[in-house]
Structure formats: C-alpha cells, structure tokens
Amino acid sequence: MANTSQNIFLTKKEKLRCNSCGNAIPFGQAFVAESEDSKGTCFACSPFVSYTLLAPGNVALTRRSKKHSTLCGVLFSWNQRRKRFERKGQYVEAEAIVKAEKECAADEASRATKNMKAAEIRTIQDKIYIQEFGKAIRAYYPNCPLNREFEIAKHACEKYSGRVGRSASAKQFDSHMIDLAVEAHIRHVETNYDSQFGKGKRKKEIRLDVGGTIKRILVSWK
Numbered sequence: 001m002a003n004t005s006q007n008i009f010l011t012k013k014e015k016l017r018c019n020s021c022g023n024a025i026p027f028g029q030a031f032v033a034e035s036e037d038s039k040g041t042c043f044a045c046s047p048f049v050s051y052t053l054l055a056p057g058n059v060a061l062t063r064r065s066k067k068h069s070t071l072c073g074v075l076f077s078w079n080q081r082r083k084r085f086e087r088k089g090q091y092v093e094a095e096a097i098v099k100a101e102k103e104c105a106a107d108e109a110s111r112a113t114k115n116m117k118a119a120e121i122r123t124i125q126d127k128i129y130i131q132e133f134g135k136a137i138r139a140y141y142p143n144c145p146l147n148r149e150f151e152i153a154k155h156a157c158e159k160y161s162g163r164v165g166r167s168a169s170a171k172q173f174d175s176h177m178i179d180l181a182v183e184a185h186i187r188h189v190e191t192n193y194d195s196q197f198g199k200g201k202r203k204k205e206i207r208l209d210v211g212g213t214i215k216r217i218l219v220s221w222k
C-alpha cells in the first residue's frame, strides 16, 4: 500500500524544532521531514510513533513489508566518515512485517519443494541412465556375467555423477567409454588390484601385474 517512503533523519543538526508541538529535536534524535532543511516533526508527533522498525538486510522482507504497510518511514543516520546519510531500516506497521514474513516463509517452502522434485527427477534420470548404459555394455560384451552390466553402469554413473549429461540415449555411450567402464570394473572386482596397495608396490607396477588378467577377462566377455 505504501508506494512512497517518508524520510526520517537521526539529525546531525543542533537547532531543529518540531513543526507540530514546537519542541526542540536534539542532536541524534529522529526528525521526520523530506530533508534536514525542510519543515518536519519530531518522532512523537509523526504517524510512525506506533510503527515498528525493521532492520535492513532482507531485501524481500523490506519490499513486502513496505507493500503491506499504510506508510513507510525510512530511517537514515549520518555517516561522518563517508559524509552521507545511510539507511538504517524502515518503520512499517508490525502487521505488515508479519504478513511479509509469512510470504517469505511460503516462498521458502515452495523453493524447498522445487529442490525436492529436482532431486527426484535426478534419481529417475540416473536409473534410466544406468538401464541404457547397461544395455549398451551388454551389446559390446554379450558374454559378461548376468546383470553385471548394470553393476558396471551404476558405478560409472556414480563416478561421473554431474559430469555427464543424463539424457540417456544409446548414442551417448561410445565404445571407448564402455571399454573403460568395463575395464575398471574388472580391475576392481575380478583382480586383487585393490588389496595390493600399501605393500610397497607402486601403482604402475600393480597395474602391470593385473593387466594380463584384465585382458583375458575382457576377451572372454566379448
């Protein structure tokens, strides 16, 4: 409802007076006016006396509470070092802040729902990906043990999670990619590769050790 804002200055002047009650407004107290050189009132004579100060920092809450409040008074305080007035928050109706907070909370809930849905979609996409990748592996290695193709595909999918586009079409699985996945699987599952580390052997040596076994199994699965 408040389309415009009223300025409220924590004044840096010594001799301001309220245009309504005539009282002096001491240095550092709130002066409600367009500028410090305009005519204005003390805070007590202003409509903001019953309002609530909302601290700055939350852009959505600031915008929404202004929208729901009859009036909006922006509080400024003087920054001596920078020689300028700076925003210190806004006076709005307490009810407006409550409404704005509710709206922000509702947004948060819908954001959380969106994220959950995205995660579900990703899970389904992963499953499709594994299925399709598995089929492609089976086509290249028809003699590989039953259901092993999906184990290989699942591992590859986890390994490359987020790095490969998940639009699972058979075309995206080229033979090189399949060979690498199958080879890695054989290395870890069908050889003693993993248990040889930490015994003084270098990775290169260990790879060489299991190389023959891997090749033999690869050929037998073809």
Ligand SMILES: [Zn+2]
Residues within 6 Å of the ligand: 018, 019, 020, 021, 022, 023, 041, 042, 043, 044, 045
């Ligand atoms: Zn006054």
